[in-house]
Amino acid sequence: MLESRIENVDRAEAAAEEVARAAGFDVDEQHHIAMAVREITVNAITHGNQLDAAKKVHLDFSISPAGLIIEVRDEGRGFDASKLPDPLAPDNLLRQSGRGIFLARAFMDELDLKNLRHGLEVRMAKRKRR
Amino acid sequence: MLESRIENVDRAEAAAEEVARAAGFDVDEQHHIAMAVREITVNAITHGNQLDAAKKVHLDFSISPAGLIIEVRDEGRGFDASKLPDPLAPDNLLRQSGRGIFLARAFMDELDLKNLRHGLEVRMAKRKRR
């Protein structure tokens, strides 16, 4: 259970790092995977559940021969991902926020956002290099 | 990816412990969950995949408000769980082996074995105390 508290971000991140290690990713990849999970969990807790401790975050790690699949699901209202501003656009470069999903996407091989009836589901995948 | 090597047991165990911590379980519970994953992963690698490095173990951790669900799946032949000997029976007490599933079951709230077409799936659940 992840209550919507910021401390739980560190826990989710540490769990992701350890799972990535178990899945056989190297230390750089472990760091990138952990960071992606951090960013997406922060979003789930702040934007999704809006720090409402009654709302939870659901976290799923799946280690398979192909790599690692991670799903983070919150109980918020979701959002329209097609409206995500590009943090690299010159007008956005000096904005304080708006780099979380961008970074998570950069560090994973796949990142899909899906609005569920109650909440946002983010599904990320990282494939093993051979 | 978990290749069928014994080192990967330690990795799976460490991952389980960290995920259990992230899920908010206390240190004793973390240890018990990690130990259950260790026992079931050892079985998957030795009895299931029979140390064949070409065969993999699939590991899934799911943190939800209710607790933690863990699935371990191998690519072996499965077995008939109804024939599992009771390690507490007086005749079995001094046997060297046969305590793995028993211990995993003792440490988790639920443990179900399912023979799939190719391999055994063990699904374990641990609920949060309130």
Next chain:
Amino acid sequence: MIKMTSRRVDGVTILDIGGRITLGEGSTQLRDSIRQLLAAGEKRILVNLGEVSYIDSSGLGELVSAFTAVRAEGGELKLLNLTRKVHDLLQITKLYTVFDVHDDETSAIASFAAA
């Protein structure tokens, strides 16, 4: 898990940071430090990230805010000693093109405009 100390060399304030600049940890301290320096009239700030192990998007945002806050006061904020991780992060986010980044403290200090 964050350490922040400042020292003054040749009219430039060097902010040495160590640890993590992440949401809830280093981000707030970084903001406070920059505010204090600006309140004290220090406008030439060199942020030494050599001992920073980790920056997340919140920490990056705080660095950008520090940069724009100092610039708004007519000052300059530059970066010193990026670890590989931090360097990669600035590259990916194109913030590398925003910041003046140095590897050598002496030449970094010299690069600030004279008072």
Next chain:
Amino acid sequence: MIKMTSRRVDGVTILDIGGRITLGEGSTQLRDSIRQLLAAGEKRILVNLGEVSYIDSSGLGELVSAFTAVRAEGGELKLLNLTRKVHDLLQITKLYTVFDVHDDETSAIASFAAA
């Protein structure tokens, strides 16, 4: 991550174990140590588990095998200083009823039959 040393006190061999007795780590060493002791004619063995942090089912199996191996040679194997974790494990598996378990080294040594 496993330490195993033996010492002799009043005709009893005390095997001090530290670390993990688990598959691939401590289990094999434990088996080898017991074999060596039996080969050397040592049949009164007190296994000190005070510094053992972790035993898995493989380690438990190895302890049971050690117990039966020593008994088969007409000797005795007893346990000393269980941590709470190890104690719980022996309780759950009913092995607590198999082993003679002691908390005090002196009285544990005294409990062995005279040679």
